[in-house]
Structures are given as C-alpha cells and as structure tokens.
Amino acid sequence: EQLLFYNNYTNKWEGKLSYVLAHFQNIVYIIVTFVLLHRYKKLLLENYSKSTETNYSWLFQMNMICLLLFIFALVKNIYRFGSHFGFISTLRLSTSIIMLGFTCWLIFKALNAPKLFRGISSNLQLASALPSNHANPELGYFYDVKAELKKFMLEKEPYLDPDLTIKSLAHQMKMEQRELSVLINTELNMNFYEFINLYRIDKAKALLKDEKFLKLTILEILYQVGYNSKSSFNTAFKKTTGITPSAYRKKFHKKEFE
Template identity: 45%
Template structure:
C-alpha cells in the first residue's frame, strides 16, 4: 500500500509538472502527462478498492484504461521524434482496442444489475469476455512495442542523415527508455498469464514487483526531465531517408556529382560551417546552393557517410590539428570540443575515438611522448 501511494504521488506530481512547465514541447509533455495519469489510475487499484469492494461500471472502465497506456506512449514517442507532430483526427484509430474491450463487456457486465456483476467477477476465469480482453491486450502490447522500435530506428537514421548536433544521445536514451517499458509490459503479460492459471498467487507477487518497477521508471524519468529540460531536438517528419530518395529519382550524372562534391569540400575547408554545433543539412544546402535532397544523396549515398558522421569528421580533423599544435598545449580538451563545434563531452569522445581509435586525452599524450 505504501509503495502504491508513493508511486501514485510521484506519477501525479510529474504529470502536473509536465502540464504546467513552460516549454515549446507542450504536446509531448501533455501526452506523457496523460500516460502518467493513466498509469497512476491503473496502479492505484488498491486505493480504489478501499472506497468500494463491489464491482461497478466505473471500476471496469478503470481496468480497461490499460488499453490506452501504450497507444499514448506511442504517440508520445512520435511527438518527441518529429517537430511538426500534431494529434489528428485519424489518431482516433488508437482508441479501437479500448472500445472493443468495453464493447464485449456490454451485454453481461455494463448492462446488468449488481448481482449479475458480482457473479461475473466470481466466475471471471471462465468468462470469455475477460479472456478475449487479455489476449487483445497482449497482441496490442506486442504490436505497439514493435512499432515504437521501428519508429525510433527510422527517426535516428533520419537524424544522422540530416543533422549534426549532439541530440543523437536523446534517441539513445529514448531507445533505452522504450526497452525498459518493453520489459515492464513483458512482466505484465506474465502476470496476466498466471492470473488465469492455477497459481493466481504468483500473479499477486508479480503485481508487487510491477509496482516497484513502475516507481523506479517514474523516478528515472523525473530525474532525466529535471536535469535535461531540453532533452530532445525534433526532426521534420517530411524528411525522407536517402535510400527512399534514391529509389524515387534517377542518379545524377557523374560530371554533376563531381562538380557538387568539389564545391562541397571546398566550402567545408574554407568556410568551416561544421563549427556551428547545431548545423543541419538544410543550413548547408542554403549556403552552397545545392538542393537539400541532392545534398543528402551526395553525402549519404555518394560519399557513403551519414551527414552526422560527415560533419563530425571535419570537427575531429580540426580538433586533431589543435591537439598537434604545441603552441596550444595549454588549451583543455573541454575548450577544444566547444571550439570545433561539439557541445557534449561524451559525443566528442565517442566521435574522436571512432575516428582515431584514441580518446582526445590519450591522443595528446601520445603526441607528447613521441616528441620526447
């Protein structure tokens, strides 16, 4: 009971925070707040049972709200991935499992009297409606979890093909968060399987574990939200993957490709646009007057590099040049990473080691030892 109260309080507190905080990510915050509220209502079952121990229509609707949890989470992920996301009328399709779950309960639960409701709950293990709802919930969970992972994979690929900022770490975190959610729902599935088995007490023990796990997830998210208020940089949903663009249009003539490559490399070396930590392929396209689609194909397809890696290569080369300069031996690694266009130490270290095989500190030490 104490765990339930703590989890409920934290969930509702974070939901209130998300709904009232001033931010440009209002849609994302509202969707996650809704997810937290639905989760709080679901986990608050022990508290609701203190109010009434009789089955009721309101109590059953509270149970079926679980069908809204993962669709709302899916919409939340969509909203943090794409900057132009809006809740549209077509999104009502996500209500279908919830409506189906309640529709099958109409004849023998919602539309009958109190005694029939009690009899329905007593014989719940044999009730085809509840069995149908549990199977439907499990199918829905699997489908949406897979859909979220597919969405994140595409969003991350679009990001590295069109952006060169450090927000790629946000997708890594969101992927980790989705993995944790997938594990939670997998545990829920096991709980429901035991609920209709000959070992219902195992289901009760799993329920306690779920409450503790949910409390951990909410606290983890709260920590992330407070420490990283600008966690995500959304991408434009109208962007297309290079592989799709190549399929849609014919290849450029080799002479044109060579001319554009020369123009691109000359601009990168002379103007150093990579020093801008939030550089996008649209920015570069406007500067060198090559359409964004063509530039995307040129970098991602012709050069065989994601835009993210292409820009970071120039940043690392510039950082290596600074590290080699004995006159700048007093300049710290932190100062260098900001100077060359990074704004995250972890991103800089990862990119530097990927490019050179060494960390920036080890690379500098290696240069010093070779001089000695």
C-alpha cells in the first residue's frame, strides 16, 4: 500500500513539482559551489606561496562528480515520468556505482592527503574587496612601500620559507596584511603566489648560473629557493624562462656537460 501511495503521489502534479524543485535546488547548489571554488582558488593565490593546484583540483573533481550524479538522477527521473521504464534499472545501477566510487575516492583522499581537508580561514577576503587606508595615489604611500618591499625581499629573502604566507610577510614587515595584499594584487598587478615565485625563480636562476653550485642537483636547488614540489618548480621556471631548469643550467656551463 505504501508503494502504491508513493507511485500515485509521484505521478501527480504535486509529486512532479517536488521533483522539479529538488532538481532545481541541486543545480543551484552545484553552480554556487563552482563560484565559491573560483573564489577559493583566488584566495589561495593571494595569500599563500605554496602551489594550490592540488587542493583546487580535487575539490573541482569532487564537484564534477556531484554534477555527474545530478545528471544521472535527472535523466532517470525524465525517463520515469515519461513512462519509459526500460532504462531506469540501468540508470539506478549506474548512479549507485558512481556513488560507491565517489565514497571510496573520498576515503582514499582522506587517508592519503589529510591536508586537503583543512581548508582556509573564513576571515580571508579578496584584495579587490579590501578597503585601503592609503588608496589615494597622491599620498605617495604605495610608491614608498613598494620600494621598501623590494628592499626587504632582496635583503631578507623571506621567500626562501616554503610556508610563507602574506600574513607572515606582513608581520615581518610590520605592516597591515590588507595593505600588503592591496599593494601586491592591485599596485603590482599580480597575486601573492606569482609575486613570491618571481623571487624564487630569480634566486634559482642565480644558483644555476653560479659555478659554486654546480654540484647541487636541481632537486636540492628547488628546496633551497623555497619550493617543496619538483613539478611546481619546473612549471614556474619554464613559464618564466621558457626552458627547463636543466636546460637553463647547460646554457651557462656547456663545457661541464659536454
């Protein structure tokens, strides 16, 4: 009787409307999640010097799986309300398999990469949304601070710390985090990750050109300049110079590699 009541309800307009609203709610959630993911990626790039691709990629993959599940459920219900029952069992089985795989994937991620689940501070804001007490260019504030920032980066080399954040850099420079964020993202037209990468790559180029460091491997050099991932270092180096670190070193030490 309960099954009969359920079937009768789902075939009425009230049941169909509830399904439509439920699917509409799901697609809104998925779209909002993609928007939040985009914001999350920008926050990571504006506040952390480590590569953020791993965190963003797995979250993006998770939302794509949710989108796939939504599509399967939508197709299943379209067939159901259209009285096409031939594929419903297959679609249900496919959805169940995807759900099982999704659950196993989440468990695998949790066991092998627990750092992915730590997230970021909810207090972080995008630089474009941060008000600046020194936004008037006539004050010359940012001109002075840019020179101070450049001097600090060259003399103190804070970028050598692989865990450097914009918060810790602002603390070292004894200035407000929001002012430093606005300076880098607005005045220098780059995010914090790109800004730190410039100094790390310049340092790596200097080490690769110097004969005193010929005995150091590429791996040892990338650790010395603040990277902790070979793939991130190679990607950033090639993006800046157009060639790999090994090829760059050979340009200046051809005899040693002949």
